[in-house]
Amino acid sequence: MSDLPNCPQCQSSYTYEDRDMFVCPECGHEWSGGDAVESEDTLKINDANGNPLADGDTVTVIKDLKVKGSSLVVKVGTKVKNIRLVDGDHDIDCKIDGIGPMKLKSEFVKKA
Ligand SMILES: [Zn+2]
Incomplete structure (x- = not known):
C-alpha cells in the first residue's frame, strides 16, 4: 500500500x-x-465540477440565479466570497455584494 x-x-x-x-x-x-x-459534522459538498468546497472558499456562480422573493438575479460569473457550508437543499450560506445574505446550491457554483 x-x-x-x-x-x-x-x-x-x-x-x-x-x-x-x-x-x-x-x-x-x-x-x-x-x-x-x-468527523460526523464534516459536510462533503462539491461544486459543479466535483471539486470539494470548504468554509471560507470563494466561488463563482455558473448560472443566472433568481433570488427567491425578489426581482434580483445573481448573475453568472458573480464571485461569492467566504462561503459557509450548511446542511440542506441549498447547501451554501453566503453574502453577495448588492444582494445580501442568501443561500446557494453547490451545483450552481464552481470554486474560484
Ligand atoms: Zn496539489
Whole structure:
C-alpha cells in the first residue's frame, strides 16, 4: 500500500504522507487520508465540477440565479466570497455584494 492518492486540488502525483495527512508539495494542499476517521459534522459538498468546497472558499456562480422573493438575479460569473457550508437543499450560506445574505446550491457554483 505505497500508493498515494493524487492531489485532489491540482492532480499532482508528487504527494507524500505526513502523520495521518496527505500533503501536496506543488500547491500546498493538505487533506486527510482515506483511512482517517472523518468527523460526523464534516459536510462533503462539491461544486459543479466535483471539486470539494470548504468554509471560507470563494466561488463563482455558473448560472443566472433568481433570488427567491425578489426581482434580483445573481448573475453568472458573480464571485461569492467566504462561503459557509450548511446542511440542506441549498447547501451554501453566503453574502453577495448588492444582494445580501442568501443561500446557494453547490451545483450552481464552481470554486474560484
Ligand atoms: Zn496539489
